[in-house]
Amino acid sequence: xxxxxxxxxxxITVTGKKLTVTCSQNMNHEYMSWYRQDPxxxxxxxxxxxxxxxxxxGDVPEGYKVxxxxxxxxxxxxxxxxxxxxxxxxxxxxxxxxxxxxxxxxGTRLTVL
Amino acid sequence: xxxxxQDPGPFNVPEGATVAFNCTYSNSASQSFFWYRQDCRKEPKxxxxxxxxxxxxxxxxxxxxxxxxxxxxxxxxxxLSDSATYxxxxxxxxSGGSYIPTFGRGTSLIVHP
Numbered sequence: 001x002x003x004x005x006x007x008x009x010x011x012i013t014v015t016g017k018k019l020t021v022t023c024s025q026n027m028n029h030e031y032m033s034w035y036r037q038d039p040x041x042x043x044x045x046x047x048x049x050x051x052x053x054x055x056x057x058g059d060v061p062e063g064y065k066v067x068x069x070x071x072x073x074x075x076x077x078x079x080x081x082x083x084x085x086x087x088x089x090x091x092x093x094x095x096x097x098x099x100x101x102x103x104x105x106x107g108t109r110l111t112v113l
Numbered sequence: 114x115x116x117x118x119q120d121p122g123p124f125n126v127p128e129g130a131t132v133a134f135n136c137t138y139s140n141s142a143s144q145s146f147f148w149y150r151q152d153c154r155k156e157p158k159x160x161x162x163x164x165x166x167x168x169x170x171x172x173x174x175x176x177x178x179x180x181x182x183x184x185x186x187x188x189x190x191x192x193l194s195d196s197a198t199y200x201x202x203x204x205x206x207x208s209g210g211s212y213i214p215t216f217g218r219g220t221s222l223i224v225h226p
Contacts (some may be wrong), residue, residue: 029124031212035216040218041201041215041218042217042218043200045214088154090156100145100204102214105155105156106155107155
């Protein structure tokens, strides 16, 4: 089944404790992206990657890092999480040819205390 | 001014009603347009693309008005299962060929018996 997976789905952590949210897709998509979704603000792009070893900042990159060492994986790293990073996070992917449809992962609900 | 604007609603309608949402965008160079559906705390999923000539998929009709810079979604014969948040997505290709998706904050639809 074609899909985007994220882990963990739920995480409660404390300020300053480094964490990584994994994202993997099995559709051989070049483009991958991370979003956060907050009430009243909608989906905002954090980082995106056009292909392996190519990453770019989105609208709200501060406090986040990403890497794209393999085509299928695009982890999101919070080196020192803070409470304002409490949010619902979505990973998405799409191919570079044809439709601009993005496929989203199921989401990761992160709480930083 | 936000680049993509939607009325957050909620639109509260009875089963069988016809309901329409609009989404305005500020960048006239925007190239592609989509409607996504998002159920509570779940990932967004593509509902339909929006073509220049307008397009229909069953009870759903999407239209694009480039002159006035808005897209619309019409839902006929509303079902209880149509209750969700509808996200407008506008795609801009920048001068470097990068794909820049911008999401609206979503319009909430509640269909009641």
